Amino acid sequence: MKPILFLTVTGVVLSLTSCIETTSSGSSATPTGLSNSSAPRQKLNKHDIALRFLTAFIRLDKNMALQYASPLAVSKLDWNRQHSGNIPYYDDKMILYFNGGWARVYFQEVNGSYIVSDLEVHHR
Numbered sequence: 001m002k003p004i005l006f007l008t009v010t011g012v013v014l015s016l017t018s019c020i021e022t023t024s025s026g027s028s029a030t031p032t033g034l035s036n037s038s039a040p041r042q043k044l045n046k047h048d049i050a051l052r053f054l055t056a057f058i059r060l061d062k063n064m065a066l067q068y069a070s071p072l073a074v075s076k077l078d079w080n081r082q083h084s085g086n087i088p089y090y091d092d093k094m095i096l097y098f099n100g101g102w103a104r105v106y107f108q109e110v111n112g113s114y115i116v117s118d119l120e121v122h123h124r
Helices: 046-059 071-075
Strands: 003-009 012-017 089-091 095-098 101-110 113-123
Touching: 046 089, 046 095, 046 101, 046 113, 071 113
Parallel strands: none
Antiparallel strands: 003 012, 089 095, 095 101, 101 113
16 A cells, blocks of 8 residues: 555644555555445445435435345336435434335345345335
């Protein structure tokens, strides 16, 4: 790792280094060594993962959702239906509410963080 910044604070020199190593081609290695393509890049708790997944669903951004959920979970929601002012929301009882139904959210731990592994979808 190469030092990227030096700071002097009251006479003490601090050296901050990058925690992402580069390969010979210059591309970044996967942070924290996660190999699962749907695994989050940071160590996040279930609530944070659910909110990021919800944000992706509100935006109807399937690619963003796949950063926080398994392809199985993503495939269970309609990513083509506009929310028409009925903004989906998530409560801390692991339920995702959306226009036309609700879904129980299931998580899987991956390297100290989580992904949305599955959804049990119920339509009204």
